[in-house]
Amino acid sequence: MPKWSAGLLAISVCSGALTGCASTAARGAVAATHDHWLSGYMLGIWGKAELDVREDCPQTGAASVRVGATWTTLAITVVTLGIYAPREVRVQCRTQP
Secondary structure, three states: OOHHHHHHHHHHHHHHHHOOOOEOOOOOEEEEEEEEEOEOOOEEEEOOOOOOOOOOOOOEEEEEEEEEEEEHHHHHHHHHHEEEEEEEEEEEOOOOO
16 A cells, blocks of 8 residues: 555544534424534644524524534545544524424
8 A cells, every 4th residue: 555545544544533523402392403614723623613503593592502523524624634624513493482
């Protein structure tokens, strides 16, 4: 195996191993879903990303918030060799009571 392909394989494995997922949920029916990307750099070591879910769900509040990697964000991380490593945030709002 050429040295460059071994390095690419190592970067792919490391970026896959460094991905994480976090979620939180509240009781109640789910209404709207909003997707956002949070930027990270150098495999997520640098970059400060803040998201105010009150902007997505001002009246009802969030039913759940999921932060993690998707196939698209992983592909971008691999293509950019980890320089840009975004994460996806999915916010689901509660329905009106």
